[in-house]
Amino acid sequence: MDKTYLNKFYKMNHIERLNALVASGSLTSDDLLLTKGLLLTDELADNMIENHLVNYELPLGVALNFLIDEKDYIIPMAIEEPSVIAAASAGAKIIAQSGGFKTIISERIMIGQVALKDVPDIPFAKSNLIQHKNDILKKANDAHPSIVKRGGGATDMFIRVIEADADAGTPEFLMVHLHVSTLEAMGANIINTMMEGITVYLEELTKGSALMSILSNYATECLASATCRIPVDLLKKNDYSGEEVRDRLIEAGQLAYVDPYRAVTHNKGIMNGIDAVVLASGNDWRAISAGAHAYASRSGQYRALSTWKKAENGDLIGQLTVPLPVGSVGGSISIHPAAQFSKRLLGYPSAKELESIIVSVGLAQNFSALKALVTEGIQKGHMGLQARSLAISAGAMGVDIEKVAKLLKSAENMNLSTAKALLKEIKT
């Protein structure tokens, strides 16, 4: 990738940006023609969901400056919120100057569950399940032979007993978990088929009755971690020294560790980046969000997903781990034209590489948000971009949008009524 073509990318117009991406080698000239056809056709959308009426669109932009595991990336993000892409790119720019993101991706093992109730003899049921473990795994694999042929499939079984709770009025459950390698797929349908395929057999083995069979979106065996290391001379901001920014940023991380009210907002910022890439790549962002927030509560309290600490030499070290059961195939990934466009832009990453990209964007987003929060505050940067949305909401069109946004930035109250008043002023 020739990054020289991407200088001042944010100042270019839409066509110039696309041309710059082609010149840099990130897209081909064929993609320029395709961008016109990225919209979902009614026929396609009608086959994706039920009762389809119209398509709800989101802007898809790109975050720049990402250096992940020694490789440069231009990252597609689908999001309606202003300033997220700018913040990700700004954070990534600083981190790229100090070696970029380093990622570690675990084995991609997904979890399926069968919940059994009314099991008369739990110790007997457990030992019978363990005795027949190989048969259970075989039955699961027989239910979805194509994933086995590809080299994946069910590999292990675990049993959990959830005690009855008289106070809550909940009964006892015997949970059978299968660990399944779904290779390049997120695997929801693969696993659901397998779990339903073993349900009757598990009822026979346990003498219990199945309540449900489905994958768990709490993908604790499919974790992605990113770290970054930033020297303090890259952290200086306005009147704050690099050391002060580092220490305040570490304290911000500590606050989000101990205070759930802060942790939720801290993690929402991380998910701004993660969900936008998950969505652009055609993956299931509800699954990723649900799993990430559950992972944030794994200690029994909802906490920050990221940690920030001081290295021995004084550098700032950031780390983020999240479950990321995304796929490079399956679901709407191979159907949605914008997801296909994202794939080309990212150079057809494998599911593991996509995890590396997504977790790095989450960390960049968190770094930028915390850095702004502990220095000038979040509103300065955010409202600068928000000004344009306000101008449009006030009814500005064409060149008036920029005019109103500019005046709004220096207005005492940046709000809709000021935007409307400014638009009226311009028009008279």
Ligand code: NDP
């Ligand atoms: P699919 O049902 O699309 O299955 C993946 C497909 O990819 C299979 O058909 C498989 O083909 C094919 N494939 C091709 N190459 C590979 C490869 N290298 N590795 C793995 N598979 C390959 O998708 P998923 O099972 O991943 O399910 C994801 C979808 O399920 C998402 O749309 C999600 O929204 C939805 N969903 C989510 C739920 C949840 O999260 N709780 C619940 C239900 C649905 P072959 O069959 O030939 O092996």
